[in-house]
Amino acid sequence: MSLQACLLSLLTARPMTGYELTKYFDASVEYLWHAPHSQIYSELRRMEEAGLVKATALPRGERATKRAYAITDAGRAEVSRWVAEPSDTPRPREVDYVKASYLEFTSFELAREQFIALRDRHDRDRREYEHHARVLEARKTELMKARLADAPPLEHAAIVAYKVHTYRGLAGRAAQQKAWAEEGIALVDRLEQAARAGDTPPSEQ
Amino acid sequence: MSLQACLLSLLTARPMTGYELTKYFDASVEYLWHAPHSQIYSELRRMEEAGLVKATALPRGERATKRAYAITDAGRAEVSRWVAEPSDTPRPREVDYVKASYLEFTSFELAREQFIALRDRHDRDRREYEHHARVLEARKTELMKARLADAPPLEHAAIVAYKVHTYRGLAGRAAQQKAWAEEGIALVDRLEQAARAGDTPPSEQ
DNA sequence: TTACTCATGTAAGTAGTTACATGATTCC
DNA sequence: GGAATCATGTAACTACTTACATGAGTAA
Secondary structure, three states, X not given: OHHHHHHHHHHOOOOEEHHHHHHHHHHOHHHOEOOOHHHHHHHHHHHHHOOOEEEEEEEEOOOEEEEEEEEOHHHHHHHHHHHHOOOXXXXXXXXXXXXHHOHHHOOHHHHHXXXXXXXXXXXXXXXXXXXXXXXXXXXXXHHHHHHHHHOOHHHHXXXXXXXXXXXXXXXXXXXXXXXXXXXHHHHHHHHHXXXXXXXXOOOOO | OHHHHHHHHHHOOOOEEHHHHHHHHHHOHHHOEOOOHXXXXXXXXXXXXXXOXXXXXXXXXXXXXXXXXXXXXXXXXXXXXXXXXOOOOOOOEOHHHXXXXXXXXXXXXXXXXXXXXXXXXXXXXXXXXXXXXXXXXXXXXXXXXXXXHHOOHHHHHHHHHHHHHHHHHHHHHHHHHXXXXXXXXXXXXXXXXXXXXXXXXXXXX
């Protein structure tokens, strides 16, 4: 259950409301895991029942309240267990690659457009990962500051280094995928030329 | 709905029973998309209702029957629509990278083990993708032969090339991830040495 | 007769998506 | 007064997982 692990990991930085957690899921963990607020609120309730987090009602304006969730010792133990646990191999969900493997079912034109879209997406991702890695390296995110404020200085290097390595890894992967998409564009070009050359002028409209 | 698209794409090669489709999901599409037989059988029924496939009852032994599914014209149109359709950006589900970013919650020892497991997994994946690319390039899979037998020779190059490009891309990605895991091992080593050096001998057990 | 592969399903549960719904506070 | 943001939820649905269940054919 990775949503639970993501939420617990975020809460190791500092206590947060469900709303704040959804914001971080849209802004910081956004690159790693997505979850809508509906799922986050209900998961938090479940985790509270399980004793992994503890909620405190806080006033919000004059009438309403909000609930701030803090991680418990049991929650911290669960995070330690989870990071060290051997991960089971994720089941393949390679939407882009499935599509790429069946591009003969469309025109060269549209096949090329698919690879162009992939190239652009991976390049955008690459830049975002790179940027986030630099921000983390400079210890400039609010969350990173909260983390380091609570941790013994000797551990600071590791806390930063693991996160930077993660985002650099994702940036490298995105760069590889961008290159793959570019080769895809070149492949479509070659196939199109070969089809034109080896073909008597076809009776297409 | 990618499961539907995967099933339809497989059925463009030749008609198949639900059982055969699950076998291909375990052996050929295994690298791209996973689905258990329970999901495949029910999805096929739904697709039949939608007119994308047509089932024919075939005898199986003397008493029982099996159902062979063939793609319909509507199904073929759906495949063409699907491959050309702009894909919406997949929601991030980066289990491995989430874990990697929080390795400070475990020991150097166990952190290293996580990266070692990742290195081994990605290397195994890389070899499997590479192998499958070569088999496809040689047009040696049963499915590829069925595909080519039905298609005009002018299209053979594209049919093969798209699939080879897909698997080579996945192999390249796996190689990149393997390298990232190896850098992870080196990172843990460095962090451990730094911790030992900068530390008065700690009171660990 | 035992084990294996072929073959097809149901059922219960969890995870994730999308839409609906409400209300407070803050800033212009 | 209106828009944006803070804040929290429910409901319906689809996708996916895991386990249970059954039975036929084939080869040792």
